[in-house]
Amino acid sequence: MSEEALCPLCGRPLGAVNIDRHHLVPRTFKGREQFPVHKICHRKIHSVLSERELLQHYHTWEALRAHPDIATFIAWVARKPPGFWTSTATAKGKRR
Ligand SMILES: [Zn+2]
Ligand SMILES: [Zn+2]
Numbered sequence: 001m002s003e004e005a006l007c008p009l010c011g012r013p014l015g016a017v018n019i020d021r022h023h024l025v026p027r028t029f030k031g032r033e034q035f036p037v038h039k040i041c042h043r044k045i046h047s048v049l050s051e052r053e054l055l056q057h058y059h060t061w062e063a064l065r066a067h068p069d070i071a072t073f074i075a076w077v078a079r080k081p082p083g084f085w086t087s088t089a090t091a092k093g094k095r096r
Pocket of ligand 2: 021022023042045046
């Protein structure tokens with residue numbers, strides 16, 4: 001993996017810690033392609049969307065970034081360092 005690698009969700013550099021992999025097409029539906037993303041970004045995707053929603057509507061990064069909750073998250077996480085991780089970060093999205 002290149003050091004210049006960027007997270008396809010938030011666009012920040014990936015850094016070296018707290019990195020997950022996301023399947024744009026869920027594994028349940030035979031998705032094979034996986035992309036390195038921040039752990040915090042990955043957790044956000046799955047806290048907002050079900051596997052079925054991911055399969056049917058959110059199987060592109062463009063669609064994911066356009067989701068209102070995820071757009072709000074991206075704006076919030078933009079100011080955090082690449083390795084930033086907190087288990088309370090996703091609680092924000094559950095407050096609606
Ligand atoms: Zn990210
Ligand atoms: Zn995932």
